[in-house]
Amino acid sequence: MLQIPTTLDETTPASLRPVLTPMPVMTQAGTRLLDAAGDLFYDRGVRAVGVDLIAETAGTTKKTLYDRFGSKDALVRLYLLQRAGRWREHLLARLESAPADSESQVLTVFDVLEAWMGPQRRGCAFVNAYAELGDTDHPAVPVIRAEKAWMRTLFDILTGDPVLGGHLHLLYEGTLVLLTAGANPQAVPEGRAAARSAMAAHHHP
Amino acid sequence: MLQIPTTLDETTPASLRPVLTPMPVMTQAGTRLLDAAGDLFYDRGVRAVGVDLIAETAGTTKKTLYDRFGSKDALVRLYLLQRAGRWREHLLARLESAPADSESQVLTVFDVLEAWMGPQRRGCAFVNAYAELGDTDHPAVPVIRAEKAWMRTLFDILTGDPVLGGHLHLLYEGTLVLLTAGANPQAVPEGRAAARSAMAAHHHP
């Protein structure tokens, strides 16, 4: 049985320790605000979206936004936290209904990525956010780092080998970048084939 | 002899056709402006830097900025164009003074990347810019696409095989992302080792 952590620990992200980073209790307007912010942040970028637009899109007011979340920075952090949780749940569910052997599991990650992205060209929400925030003390940065560390841990666990896991994680991140910024529609098939080749080479050296 | 294009063709980026995209003739204040904009854009992101700050940092005025470049968007495009040119020249110079065999050339790319980045955590200027601009009609987007296509062509030429070239390009982009957004200081050594493994597997299948 594979043991994959389902929570996102911001302080020791690579560990398996099940630390909770719970979402705050959401009111109705709060949920609408976070959903609207999520769509807008992802589509246009964090800095490009103002709090006025978020409140208007959610059908509420800036007052309510600041009553619920306190600041735009906190809302950005929650946006990434929610997105990380949804991706993890989605991916783990698909992996459970895939063949249990290591190679199938890894290739399934690429398949799930392709279906998740669809025809869209906005790339990885975490890489995009990091591009805007940089290596600062913004409260969202630990969430970004934790998401990358979680994917690395996933590949390590799926393969049982940190060297192969690292190789596959590099291929996964490269695929995501070249699919979007690179505008290469063949990125996912190429990434999948490269992953297959890397696993074959590792098992028959 | 390796034949690597040194120019950045925005319209047919993958071709070897030597189309020029020359920098405009620069005055003294124009050069200072573009240099200041380059540093600020890369360090803080394109949207986070205003034209007032650029002009002040360059020791000139907004008036001069708009007289030279016409718009902030044009300045952003020129920033990426200049950066792409510098990276290409730097990388090709290092490749010329490296062993000429295919494997050494590829591994040298990772070494040059590590030295180019240094201890810094701002990542790929082109990926960062795409994160802010997205798949829009911004004049800088073709420059981003062309840079990614140029790196892919480089790996194709260095290896003489588009399948292996694609694999290595994925590893290269993944390395860059995980070094910065992922905050993994082992990203370059891991990427280098993965590249070596991919090339070995390709030659002894």
Next chain:
DNA sequence: AGGTAACCACACCGGTCGGTATACTCGCAG
């Protein structure tokens, strides 16, 4: 001498930024 390109200093424009304040309505629990 006249023209012109480059540059600087500075004021100005409408719009938007993140964030706050005031005042009001509604539903609900004590």
Next chain:
DNA sequence: CTGCGAGTATACCGACCGGTGTGGTTACCT
């Protein structure tokens, strides 16, 4: 009945956004 949390509406704040206009000073070219 009262208090309170949630929400709405709207006005406001100083700061900054990209971009423009005016006027004046050099230096060089014809």
